[in-house]
Amino acid sequence: MLFKTYSIYTTRTKHLLHRKSLINPAFNLHTRPISSLKVVWRRDPQLDHAIERDKPYKICSKVVKEVLNEPGQVIPLRYLENRRERLRLNVRISTFLNKNPALFDVYQDRIKPKSEPVRFVRVSHRLRNFLEEEKRIVLENEGWIVSKLCKLLMMAKDKVLSVDKLVHVKREFGFPNDFLVNLVPNYPNYFRLIGPPEEGKSFLELVEWNPEFAKSIIEQRAEDEFRLTGIRIRPNFYYKLPPGFFLRKEMREWIRDWLELDYISPYVDVSHLDQASQEMEKRTVGVFHELLSLSLFKRIPVPILGKFSDEYRFSNAFSSVFTRHSGIFYMSLKGGIKTAMLREAYKDGELIQRDPLLEIKDKFVQLLEEGWQERQEELRLQREEVKKNRVMVALGDGDTDGQESSRDLDGQEVK
Template sequence: MSITDTTSKTLKKLFFSSQRLIFAFLYQPPNPPYARTQKCHYVDVYMKWKKDSYYDSIEHIHRSVQLKPIVSLKNCIAEDPNGCIPISQVSKRGLELGAPMKVAGFLRQYPAIFEEFTGPQYNLPWFRLTPEAIEIDREEKRVFEEHRGDLKDRLKRLILMSKGKVLPLRIIQGMQWYLGLPEDFFRLSEVNLDGSFRFVEMEDGLKGLAVQGEEKLLSVVQRNARKRGVHLGEPVEPIAFPTFPSRGLRLRRKIEDWLKEFQKLPYVSPYEDFSYLDPNSDLAEKRVVGFLHELLSLFVEHSAERKKLLCLKKYFGLPQKVHKAFERHPHLFYLSLRNKTCTAILKEAYNDKSSIEKHPLLSVRKKYIRLMKESELILKNRRLRNKFVNHENLKLDLDLEAADKERRDREQITLGK
């Protein structure tokens, strides 16, 4: 019985494919890095979002967007030798400083921080800081000076998590507010104070910042696991992320099963090489989650606007849909939709405060927020007072009008007689 050409081709394909499989089996290195990667993936899952009032009510997170331009304008005034500036000095810098409206109107929204007065010439409005704001500004400068080493360590960790251990200055400056770095941190004399950093020219023509020397770093997850005695320092060691389910959040059984298997995977530190990982594997997913966990732990509020993190994909080896990692792990992160934006919050920082170190600048920002709330009360009282004055003026006008009418009526009666 003759074999047709089609059958012959099929047999040849099967023969050579089996040869490749045998060859791969014989020459496979022992215990390759991906040997413990899950064979079945369930990363493209839909997690139902559930509102959590606890995270939505954390004021220093949700007022951070408003506070940033306030601090920038405060610095403009504080740096002036006279401690006060005319509105013309900052009126055209609204976009640069992040003010959401005209600068003069924005300053007037916070009378507990900015005090307005008439200038010496041309009756222009001038602004200075209130005594309370001056005191907080002094405290802020003390924090920057006393915790300079801590702030540099946070910057160093951010750089060492990148692919080439170097980051463009524009990327670092985009994270500057979240890291709690002072606005003048990138002056040459300050950055190179102890030789920890060096400026480099990157391939794409951008100016970058690199870390001097090599250093073995442990992530927050690894340090906490070591405290609990479950981390032995092995290169590919399974470490589970601490989880904090929101009340009323129910996951489907197959999703829960996938998350349990996900927790058993080896933990890949964000400071280690990850080039060997299959980008479509759950092990790569665990590395991304570990990176986001470490990144948010470095920030002042342990949170950030999700859209602000998208610019990090290229330099940190993140997948195109990195934002999906927040949605797939609702026990680790919470996505708040307040203020018409999406803010990613690290749950562990607000449930186990001993596990993540508090940022030294947080207490200062809370004091500025207290002045923001006082400003709202001042403006409210002004509106009520103006309303009362207007009401009294209206009543007086009505009384005068009634008196005039009565007088005219008497005159008409007299003329009639």
């Protein structure tokens, strides 16, 4: 059974509800609290594979950032080896460097003037070229980055977010590492920093409300459809269960009725709504849909989303939304981390709704693949050389045996 319901009422209340539901079958469905509407989680192999496929890219990206954060962007190899567990690297650093030759150069240097030379790791020339390309892509998409940052603030209840939390999610949304230093100050009409950053109590506040930024992806999609066809449609969610998923009849009816509710923009004030109401559920789903749509990979780890529960008015049981609305979201458990994914952004496990900032990832993957191809070619040449040497040795042994045999035969003939 895919769907289960759990009541939180007393025995007497249950009895009364049961009597009323016999008179009006729809009563039980519409009076049931949303928190009790549960759908059993089922694995989606294609979406899980999308996360697994990006794992090598993420690991390499972590190591690169570790070196770039070092003074002079160089680090002794043994120091980097000591950080392997924190980087979640399951191979030795020397093995990682051999497998990814395009990223770093290894050279000998002294840690102290009179110490023995040791191996150091530094950024390769090709990686520096990529970093210049990254700057170009960020500059070309600066307007999009600014709008994303504004949107995150506009969805927050006080139009303010902690700087620490924004730094924590910069990778999910494609913000550059230095966005607080080199981007935010350039837009005083949108942003204002409050509090001293060094104390970890600074906040980013929205200064100006831009109505163009206050359109959600869903609302923009409805407007685009109207311009294209001349037919005005209601903004709403795409809802499609993948093969193998099914819902019980009463849950299907609840979803049908819930979808009929008016769409509530994540940018409107909802302080008047009851946290347990279906309208608040509609708004919460809208916020998650917008956050995932703004993210680079249309997926965000659930613990990261939980950090913004207060700012975005999420309930304590907010993660149940992702399984309750399995036709909109998927919650992957890959890697032991719950990750919320937007179903409509993927087709057959491939990302189809691509953020313009993903060009950075494409360039980085291209760099990695060039190194992998070089490594494979190097290994192929090594194997051929070993095979050639074995053949030469075998031929040499054969010639020696032939000469000895010939001498033996000559000796016998002499006799």
